[in-house]
Each structure stands twice: as C-alpha cells, then as structure tokens.
Amino acid sequence: MGSRMNSYSWRILWLIILPLVLILGFMTLKKSNCQIGFSYNSSSAVRSGDQKAEVPSSASLPPISLEEGMDMQQPIIATQDENIAATINGLDISFSTNRTHDPPRNFSSLKKLEASLMQARAAIRVARNMDEIGDPDYAPYGPIYWNSSLFHRSYLEMEKRLKVYVYEEGEPPIFHNGPCKSIYAMEGSFIFHMETTKFRTRDPEKAHVFFLPMSSSMMVRFISLDRESRHHWSPMKGTIKDYVNLIASKYPFWNRSLGADHFIVACHDWGPELTKAVPNLFTNSIRALCNANTSEGFKPSKDVSIPEILLRDGTMHGLVGGPSPRQRRVLAFFAGGVHGPIRPILLEHWENKDPDVQVHKYLPKGVSYMEMLRQSKYCISPSGYEVASPRMVEALYTGCVPVLIKDHYVAPFSDVLNWKSFSVVVQIEDIPNLKKILMGISTRQYLRMQRRGKQVKRHFEVNYPPKRYDVFHMILHSVWLRRLNARIHGGS
Numbered sequence: 001m002g003s004r005m006n007s008y009s010w011r012i013l014w015l016i017i018l019p020l021v022l023i024l025g026f027m028t029l030k031k032s033n034c035q036i037g038f039s040y041n042s043s044s045a046v047r048s049g050d051q052k053a054e055v056p057s058s059a060s061l062p063p064i065s066l067e068e069g070m071d072m073q074q075p076i077i078a079t080q081d082e083n084i085a086a087t088i089n090g091l092d093i094s095f096s097t098n099r100t101h102d103p104p105r106n107f108s109s110l111k112k113l114e115a116s117l118m119q120a121r122a123a124i125r126v127a128r129n130m131d132e133i134g135d136p137d138y139a140p141y142g143p144i145y146w147n148s149s150l151f152h153r154s155y156l157e158m159e160k161r162l163k164v165y166v167y168e169e170g171e172p173p174i175f176h177n178g179p180c181k182s183i184y185a186m187e188g189s190f191i192f193h194m195e196t197t198k199f200r201t202r203d204p205e206k207a208h209v210f211f212l213p214m215s216s217s218m219m220v221r222f223i224s225l226d227r228e229s230r231h232h233w234s235p236m237k238g239t240i241k242d243y244v245n246l247i248a249s250k251y252p253f254w255n256r257s258l259g260a261d262h263f264i265v266a267c268h269d270w271g272p273e274l275t276k277a278v279p280n281l282f283t284n285s286i287r288a289l290c291n292a293n294t295s296e297g298f299k300p301s302k303d304v305s306i307p308e309i310l311l312r313d314g315t316m317h318g319l320v321g322g323p324s325p326r327q328r329r330v331l332a333f334f335a336g337g338v339h340g341p342i343r344p345i346l347l348e349h350w351e352n353k354d355p356d357v358q359v360h361k362y363l364p365k366g367v368s369y370m371e372m373l374r375q376s377k378y379c380i381s382p383s384g385y386e387v388a389s390p391r392m393v394e395a396l397y398t399g400c401v402p403v404l405i406k407d408h409y410v411a412p413f414s415d416v417l418n419w420k421s422f423s424v425v426v427q428i429e430d431i432p433n434l435k436k437i438l439m440g441i442s443t444r445q446y447l448r449m450q451r452r453g454k455q456v457k458r459h460f461e462v463n464y465p466p467k468r469y470d471v472f473h474m475i476l477h478s479v480w481l482r483r484l485n486a487r488i489h490g491g492s
C-alpha cells in the first residue's frame, strides 16, 4: 500500500517537474539570441508563446568606447545656431522643430542634452582630415560616401554621446520582439540589438531619442486576423494608438516633442500605413522603414531608409562572398515574382530574350539562385509590390553590382552613402535599353563599382553581436543624424 502510494505521488511529482524542466529549458534556449528567435511564417496563425528577447549580460557585448585622445578636435560650442544643416548627402537634412506646446516643468537635463548635441554638430561641421584620427576597425574613405570625413566624425560623435531610451511597456509577441528570419528580419534583429546595446540607457532623462519597440510584422501576424475585411487595419492601428497613449500619459517625453525624438523600425509592407495610426507618429517621429516610398509619405529629412535583408536562418550564413569579376559570365540577372508596376515591364522585354540578360519568373530546374548572383556582373533589383527588395543587399553580399529600377524610392543610408558610386540606376523608361546601358559601362568603371560594392558591404552586415559600422549601427547612425537636426525647444 505504502509503495503504491509512493509510486502514485512520484507520478504526480513528475507531472509537475517535467513541464517545469521543459519551460526552463526553453527559457535558457531563448536566452542565447535572436538567431533562434522566431521566424515569420505568414501561413501559420499559431501563437508561439512568449518570445520576449532576453537581455544577455552586457559583459558579452563589446564595449563601445573611444580610444583616449581620439577626439582631437576641440568642439566649438555654438550658441545661437540651432538650424545646422549637416549636409552629409548634399541634400539638406536640416530639421528645425518648433514645439512650444506644453511648457515643461523641469528640463534642465534636456538642456544638457541639447548642449551636448550642439557640440556634436559643431564637431561634425568642422570635420576634415579625419586621416589623422586612427580608428581601430575601419576609417570611412573614398567615393562610396558623400563625405567620408563628415560621416566618420558623425559616427564617432554618435559613439561618444548617443543614448537611447527603450520603453519597457508592452508585451511580446507584438512588443520587444520581431522576426529575425525572413525578409522582415531587420525588424527583429534591430529590436533585439537595441534592447541589448550599450547605446541603451535606463534613464529616460539622459536619452536623446526614444525607441518604441514594436514590430509591424508581428502585428500583421497576430492582430490582423481578418485580412479580407475592409477594417483589417483598425485592430493594428488601435494597438499602436493605445501604446502611444500609454507612454504619453505615463512619461512626459512624447508630449514634450510631439514624438519628434521618438523612433520606430518597421520592415513589413504595411509598416508605413500602420504609422498613420497616430498622426504625430507619422508626421513627426523618425520612422526607420524598409519601404521608403516617397509617394507614401516617406520624408528623407526625418525618416530613415533601412535595407530589407532576407535572412533565411537568421544569419548571413551562406549569403556572403563570390568570385572575382573576371569569373562572372552572365551580364545581368533577375529571378522573382511578377508583381508591382515594374517587373511586368522587365519580364516583357527580357524574359528568355538574351542569354546575357538572364531574367526569369522561375529559375530553370537545377539552377541555384545564389549561384546566379555569383556568376553575374550585374544583379537587377526592381521594385515589386513595394519599393524595398532584398536583392540590393543580396547583390552587395555576393559581389554583384546592383541595378536599381525603382520609382519613389530612397535607398538605404543614402544620407551617407552615394549609391551611384557602387550601383547602376536605371529609369523605368530605359528598361528596353537595359543591355545597351550595361554594355556601355566601361570595364574600368565596372571594376570600380564592384570594388566599392565590396567596401560598402560592411554597412549591410548583420552581426551577433553587432560590430561597428554594420547595419545595426548604420540604422542607429541615421537616427542620430535625424535627431541632430532637430532641436526640441524645452522651455526657457
């Protein structure tokens, strides 16, 4: 009897212990990083449980610190100059906010922040001859940049000063979470890295910018249940509205700037539309978007274009590297779905027309997409339904020169990068002349572009943990530039 009771209680005990062990095991697994986080699967509507990105101990992350004495330029403290245009791209990105609403109670810390930003602006403005300043990893140089000295200085100033506050409100899977695989991978990987980076501050008084850690892809996946309905936007937009209302009522920061020093990152096609949920989010906040479509309200002066990068397994594994230009036998290559306004024109003119211009709806059996990228000199990246496409980065990763055929598109990091130096831009009207245009580029010029593409690749790399000048830091730097050009008037 006693032994029967015993085995019975053991069984009960196991029923309790086993799930605990499983849960604990799952949690430790989650701790490692975004790479094994969740992948976006639009055909699956099954909740995958809590996927909150765990914050690993900061000890495992490389410290972001500048070498002693690196900042050799004595910053000039500008006093009256609030409308500085850091014309890093020749395009005037000066942005002066005029917010005198809601006179703040105590913004002495804001004054300090603004003074620090002013020093940064002054330092960037006088940036020249950065060659004298050593950089342990990399020093930007050459024509891939509009102005490499300006960029270098601005990047170093960012490393020295920038602090980002990440709101802690919100629960996974919509908040503090995002896909780390699929073409929306930049959302998850940015959110994950933002939560764990040294740029994060836990003290909002010290923050230059505020991050809303929400994922448009996750909203589409978990909230938009009835996609056919005309009202499928409302639950997602409602979620964003509620979230902004929550942080606006709980903290003074949103109202202080009407959102101008707040930013979001969204890679999903619906991201831009979703930001209309809150008018100030749309018109004032910094929206880092994959779909940087100027016809949909993307403003290069305040919004940030980020690359769409297709990470099948959450990493760059197998995507990077390719043969030398001499070994590339195909002039131009494209394969992909025929949707949006541009691809039908491309297919109409080039599908099965010319062995030099390999344009396919579907690749022939046995032909590898990655191999084609590696065997081609030029890789065509036309817009589909949306302006963004992972093809530009696929090309750069494999040493193929990107050919952009897009309308109303602002290329990623074009505040810093001169895309024309490492890619070919072809107008839609010129699609029939595609081969002539590419053949017209001299071998010398092609080799130059190819070499520059290899140089610029570092700015599109996804690393765990992030490395200096990689895609995470480039996004952050673009946000930093937008913030530098906005001054928030906080009382007297």
Ligand SMILES: *[C@@H]1O[C@H](CO)[C@@H](O)[C@H](O)[C@H]1NC(C)=O
Pocket (backbone or CB within 6 Å): 041, 042, 043, 044, 045
């Ligand atoms: C997506 O989910 C469906 C249904 O759950 C499954 O059949 C399919 O294999 C999944 N696809 C991927 C790429 O995980």
Ligand SMILES: *[C@@H]1O[C@H](CO)[C@@H](O)[C@H](O)[C@H]1NC(C)=O
Pocket (backbone or CB within 6 Å): 098, 100
């Ligand atoms: C700034 O705000 C003031 C008062 O609200 C207004 O009179 C002025 O025109 C605004 N300036 C700009 C540049 O918007």
Ligand SMILES: *[C@@H]1O[C@H](CO)[C@@H](O)[C@H](O)[C@H]1NC(C)=O
Pocket (backbone or CB within 6 Å): 106, 107, 108, 109, 205
């Ligand atoms: C304003 O805030 C700072 C720190 O944030 C504090 O040291 C100071 O005493 C405050 N001043 C007033 C008048 O409340």
Ligand SMILES: *[C@@H]1O[C@H](CO)[C@@H](O)[C@H](O)[C@H]1NC(C)=O
Pocket (backbone or CB within 6 Å): 124, 125, 126, 127, 128, 146, 147, 148, 149, 150
């Ligand atoms: C880059 O910007 C700096 C600072 O404004 C300027 O002095 C320098 O001439 C610029 N360099 C080029 C190549 O335009």
Ligand SMILES: *[C@@H]1O[C@H](CO)[C@@H](O)[C@H](O)[C@H]1NC(C)=O
Pocket (backbone or CB within 6 Å): 248, 249, 250, 251, 252, 255
């Ligand atoms: C910010 O403004 C909203 C709407 O005007 C208001 O409801 C909220 O209480 C304000 N937040 C704070 C912290 O004062």
Ligand SMILES: *[C@@H]1O[C@H](CO)[C@@H](O)[C@H](O)[C@H]1NC(C)=O
Pocket (backbone or CB within 6 Å): 293, 295, 296, 340, 341, 383, 384, 385, 386, 387, 407, 408
């Ligand atoms: C960009 O936005 C415009 C306006 O909403 C839209 O017509 C177009 O289809 C969008 N996408 C592309 C690829 O141009």
